């Protein structure tokens with residue numbers, strides 16, 4: 001093995017280009033690490049990815065980014081300064097009344113002003129992204145792709161996918177795999193829908209067992225909305241076709257808002273692992289001997305803030321352990 005003196009660049013392989021993988025990748029790359037990020041999707045973003053539509057883009061994933069505390073609070077201020085995010089303004093329709101954002105107690109909520117997937121890509125900095133690269137297994141210091149390619153010799157391998165998707169990759173790392181078995185995720189169906197009329201608000205919070213939220217998509221004029229189901233709805237329609245689930249959601253929506261047909265359904269997506277109900281705890285989970293660590297919301301807890309911070313915290317520990325890792 002090369003000695004530390006001859007090896008100034010450390011190498012990380014990261015599975016998953018969501019916000020957790022991106023914050024880890026960007027922090028390591030900024031510290032001089034060589035970072036490769038593998039994602040099964042066409043680009044970065046994960047649950048913050050973008051859907052391209054005829055008129056621009058829309059998002060079927062997390063509509064908001066919010067910060068409860070530092071360091072994410074100051075990171076969001078920085079992204080606002082760079083023009084990537086803006087504080088949410090406008091009305092929120094809740095029950096029967098339209099409230100202001102402040103009345104609804106949703107302070108510190110932001111919406112991306114650039115495509116969310118672009119925002120996540122920018123967070124990755126100089127890390128190399130390998131899209132359409134599905135990972136099938138992890139081994140000590142090694143990533144194995146579904147196409148059989150073996151990428152080895154990393155100083156650290158980091159996995160940032162939802163924990164139910166990580167478990168099948170961890171046969172060679174039982175100590176990590178065993179810690180994940182109690183984590184449960186709940187699903188959400190999301191739809192892009194277009195209708196006329198309804199409340200004069202930008203966000204509709206449903207008090208209902210089928211639908212949770214509708215968010216106006218600002219990139220395309222007034223009529224296009226992202227509609228998110230409740231977890232109960234998604235569990236009921238987990239194996240349904242897109243047509244069945246979206247027709248059921250559209251009819252629930254019409255009833256709740258008292259709108260006449262037709263509601264146009266432009267896209268549907270099932271997030272099988274939308275939000276963890278439980279998580280492992282802490283920011284990251286590591287197998288030091290085998291140089292593999294896990295991050296993401298299944299470890300650190302639900303939400304963009306926790307996922308981002310899990311990637312950051314692990315990267316900071318790795319940067320501090322540079323001399324130990326280089327042997």
Ligand SMILES: Cc1cc2nc3c(=O)[nH]c(=O)nc-3n(C[C@H](O)[C@H](O)[C@H](O)COP(=O)(O)OP(=O)(O)OC[C@H]3O[C@@H](n4cnc5c(N)ncnc54)[C@H](O)[C@@H]3O)c2cc1C
Pocket residue numbers: 015016017018019020021038039040041044045046047048060061062063064065066133134135136160161162165188190228271273274275295296297298302303304305307
């Ligand atoms: C509908 C919805 C609404 C939400 N609303 C909010 C909200 O308002 N506020 C909030 O804070 N949070 C919200 N969330 C939760 C938030 O989006 C997530 O907590 C956060 O984005 C998780 O980031 P992550 O990096 O941990 O995981 P992800 O974003 O899921 O990233 C994991 C990545 O791993 C990739 N991957 C998976 N398997 C493989 C494989 N085998 N090989 C290669 N790559 C793989 C995936 O393609 C993905 O890009 C919402 C989520 C959903 C779905």
